[in-house]
Amino acid sequence: MAHHDDKIRHVEISLIQVPLKNAVSDAKVLTGRQQPLSHVAVLTADIETVHGARGFGFSYTLRAGSAAIFAHARELAPFLIDEDPNDIGRLWEKLAWQGASIGRSGLAVQAIAAFDTALWDLKAKRVELSIGKFLGCYRTAIPCYNTSGGYLNATLDEVLRNVDTSLDKGLGGIKLKVGQPDLSKDIERVRAVRKHVGDSVPIMVDANQQWDYTTALRAGCELDEFNLVWLEEPLSAYDYAGHARLAEKLKTPIATGEMLSSVAEVQNLIEQRSVTFLQPDVPRVGGFTPFLRIMAQAEQHRLKLAPHFVMEQHVHVAAAFQNETWVEHIEWLEPMFNERLEIKDGLMYLPTRPGVGFSLSGQALEWRVAHARV
Structure with a gap:
């Protein structure tokens, strides 16, 4: 049920290091530019509103950058509190302007991606549709x-x-x-x-x-x-x-x-x-x-x-x-x-489950290396 006066009550973010069964190599490894890939670092965002609507989203980074993406997301999270979760475009811009000094690409927007996906997830779940x-x-x-x-x-x-x-x-x-x-x-x-x-x-x-x-x-x-x-x-x-x-x-x-x-x-x-x-x-x-x-x-x-x-x-x-x-x-x-x-x-x-259609497993929580709640 959509509430016109709904506001974001809290935001939770986590950093999860997902191990690969076997490390993989592409041409960047053979040319000496990178090491084999052994993990994917995933930044997750959970958003909950005053009326109990919830959204889940995630972003990721390969190799270096996971600590940075988590740190930036933690700085951005407070700016979502008391906002209307329906205003996704405006909230994207609001978060982008907070990090304007580090630009509008790369890490600056990849941290926003976890929140943005969570907001789309929340909105689609309200009407019980997949994104x-x-x-x-x-x-x-x-x-x-x-x-x-x-x-x-x-x-x-x-x-x-x-x-x-x-x-x-x-x-x-x-x-x-x-x-x-x-x-x-x-x-x-x-x-x-x-x-x-x-x-x-x-x-x-x-x-x-x-x-x-x-x-x-x-x-x-x-x-x-x-x-x-x-x-x-x-x-x-x-x-x-x-x-x-x-x-x-x-x-x-x-x-x-x-x-x-x-x-x-x-x-x-x-x-x-x-x-x-x-x-x-x-x-x-x-x-x-x-x-x-x-x-x-x-x-x-x-x-x-x-x-x-x-x-x-x-x-x-x-x-x-x-x-x-x-x-x-x-x-x-x-x-x-x-x-x-x-x-x-x-x-x-396409999943018939509402929103993105995915929820974190117990295994994911065991791989969690950082966590913050705002």
Whole structure:
């Protein structure tokens, strides 16, 4: 039941370190830029109103930054007290202005994302709809693909076994990591997987920003023969013009956008015609509020959407996007939640549970490393 005079009574935030079963490596590790990834740090926000309405949201960070995102969220939380939780856009702006000195991208907005998602969760729960249905659906089942089986720390034999497991689970597409120092090894992997699955299974490849333009063009020309859905992050995430030049020369569509952390940065990709598949990330750009602005621009430019990671949130925006869309299946956060997404015949189904449709498991609370209540 909606109350017109409802106000936020308290806000609780937590930092949870979710361990990965096995540490994973992409091309950034092989080039010495990063260490293998072993944990995902998740910032959660619980918001409760005077009338007892509740909202749950979360954001995340990989590698360094978790202490900072928690600290910033703790500073912002008091500014939500006594506010009307329905005024989501205004509250986003209010929090953004508090942190204006550290900018409107990256950590500054990723802390806001947890609150923003909690407010959308609360609002959708009032009317007992999932966020996807609340926004308005174009579909309730979205094509999905698996990423976690195709990392470079896995041998080719392991990758092929992972591919079989993914397809048996009902996942639709397979994404492979590339960008090794030796390009012929990348091509060998992709060729082996294409041969293994046949022509009809969708395959995507992801270079994680590890090529320069010349290498990317060479690699892209060789990869063109495999009829890939897309070539992801061939260049630096901020090389908008380079991606646009590649897109003109290759048959394989270009996908990028996951590293960008503001509406303005993603707008650059769109305006410079750098991509066919736009890959923004709800928590990274600051929550559902900014993500909806990105969606509107993407629809206007007839782009396709394939949001990065966090399938628990992205299933909602993908359901509400007009054009072709994919959801990335990475199961890393599953142990955090009591609920699971339904997947069959290559499709991921929008939860019918209200709001985001997820609640924290007892296991998640054991992994909690910081906590504050305002």
